[in-house]
Amino acid sequence: MHILHLDSAITADASVSRQLTADIMAKLTAQGTPTVTYRDLNEGVPAIDTTWFQAVRVGTDSPTPEQQDRIATSDALLAEVQAADVIVIGLPVYNFAIPAQLKNWLDQIARAGVTFRYTADGPEGLLTGKRAIIAYTAAGTPMGSDLDYASGYLRHMLGFMGITDVTFVPADGLAFDREAGMARAQAALDQIAA
Template sequence: MHILHLDSAITGDASVSRQLTADIVARLKDANPGATVTYRDLNEGVPAIDTDWFVGVRVGTENPTPEQKAHLDASNAYLKEVQDADVLVIGLPIYNFTLTAQLKNWLDQIARAGVSFRYTAEGPEGLLTGKRAYIAYAAAGTPIGSEIDFASDYIRHMLGFLGITDVTFVPADGLAMDREAGMARARAALEKIAA
């Protein structure tokens, strides 16, 4: 088993989502002693897509500029990490009712027509199949699945669009109102992983 471990919280050691992703990875490694891990902290920076990215990555060109080549190399690196993984463990801290900009940038980098998904006569088909994802959802005041949660359905949809349909959430929500209850929900979800 190879695990891709992704964090994106801006709060450093105080981050609940970082704590949860570490706990998920530890449980997976306990259940699979030979498991390997690739770690990426998206908070260190994931370039947003722009016109140079579009030309260099999506359109392609015979004579790319250095900037366009850098975009292609970075996008390929993000995508290869996903392709090589059996399991993704993704930290999903909620800021302003949705996912972090860094995590959105990462999704934009790996969502590539003809590479991670393709269009068919029956509609889009994800090409990153055969993988599982565990999502560490952490929110001070946005209950998971509520009408003000614009993150959990989105990330489930995006992963499914890319072919990753086996998605499990480990939610620690309502932390600002009742931290103990929110963490208890997360611990209960953790107990089911690799059980």
């Protein structure tokens, strides 16, 4: 088994999502020694731009050094996802949505013809057979509420690329009742099979 472990919180050691992804990883690795790739998205994932679009989406026979850099970055992020059987994602909710660095990661890997394609029957995800486990944390945004623009979006994007086996470990409402929020997360974590 190959696990891709992604963190995106900006709060360093105070991060609940980082704590939960570590707990998820401990559970997944307790019964064996899988290959693990770790990436801290907070260390920087470039936003896509016109240079990225021209290099990656349009393609060119003789890319400039700047375009080659964009291609290499996107290809490296994509290769990590393609190699993974399980993807563990830390999803702290900021301003009711996913962190910018997690959005940048999704933009880098959502590549037509590689992770999805359009068919006569509609879009088809190409990253099938993978499992995602998401540590959802929020101070005041209940998961699944009308205020939650994060969990549904992330589930949709993963599904659009073919990852439909998605499990959430939610620790929400932490600003109001941290103990109850952490208890909800622990209950979800207890249900995860290694």
